[in-house]
Amino acid sequence: MARFIPALARRAVPRYTSYPTAADFSDAVGPAGQATALAAVPADMPVSLYVHIPYCRALCWYCGCNTGAAGQPERQARYASTLMREAQLVGSMMRGEVVSIHFGGGSPNALPAALFEQLVGHLRNCFATSEKPDIAVELDPRFLEREYCDALVRAGVTRVSLGVQTFAPDVQRRIGRIQPFWQVFEVVRDLRYAGIRHIALDLMYGLPGQTIDDVAETIEQAMRLQPDRIAMFGYAHLPTVLPRQRAIDACLLPDEAERFAQSELAFSALTSRGYSSIGFDHFARPDDSIAIAAAQGQLKRNFQGFTEDAGLAVIGLGASAISQFDHLLVQNEKHEAAYRKRIDHGRLAGYRGIVRTQEDRMRGEAIAALLCNGSVNLVDIANRGGSAADSFTPSLPALGELEQHGLLTREAWQLTLTEEGRPYARLAAAALDGRRGGAGTFSNAV
């Protein structure tokens, strides 16, 4: 078991799904930069699409996603039509081969099944797509009928992740998401019957009123569903930036020691059942492609979290979607009306972002290596970037603090997290961050 160190566990740090993080974005980047980055994608570059569907049929109080009520079918049809026009515009401006498509949200299954199928077909027409792209979809199992599972298969979907969070009925009531075990069980059965082979579950710790026994019981029940992957996220309570979280009774939130114990319980329960630990919050069966990628040192980190995605750039489509290029991060307009207005005027929807300097790229590579592999050699990265190692100096006091606690070892410029340091990986990443001290509201390190 890793050691609970209160002062470190409670420290607020980014999740580093990108570097620089979205907190560093500004309006200095917009559609012009986005257009230049798209035009620079070479024909032989593998790229991934991220498609954001900002709707849910029922909103959960804990959620930090950019989403809203699905409303009437006309609203969804109008959004899908805008997305299709954006795909046409973006597809006409770039080359590159789409090797994977990820639908996130929100809940992509808030769209009617026929509209979802139409959307996938349209994307395939707008972009040069590999013969069998990996198509992944985030799903809300509360609203997934059997016919929808068939539609997913017809659309070529290869993997899905189901939002579960917890099976404890009391905790479900406190987060505004009622979803009994039998409901998820039937959805998993229907998905497998339809032909979806890869199923992941999203779980959470640190929820209001959640106990360590609840986490253990939820994992027990999750095991009955035999998921290929499990993501175990710590709940981040940030009601000042996420107003819907005000419905959550903050007095019921577990304290830092309890959060830490829940996180460690999840780690030992899942690894003892044969799941490989991936990064700091994912678990996968050893024969799952993400576990194989991790074992081969090929794991990557992007806005979807840890991934084995082969894409070298991510093209974001839809309101708030973020595109990731080597030299640029750019986010689409967040609000649906503003996003639609841009597309209606035939313009790209990027409205803020950041140009990644050479130093940013090296720091980003170092942070991703540390989070994905638990170790990094800064000299190797500097050499690859054609720079001296001290061109992106880490924070030595921050590293020293982790060393003192036995969480990290440092030999020259080789940094390695110890077994005890695993839960504190984001703190080690923060020591390589040259931009912190700026704006941003982040979640606890554990």
Ligand code: SF4
């Ligand atoms: S947790 Fe999922 S289903 Fe609930 S509001 Fe957020 S995106 Fe929608």
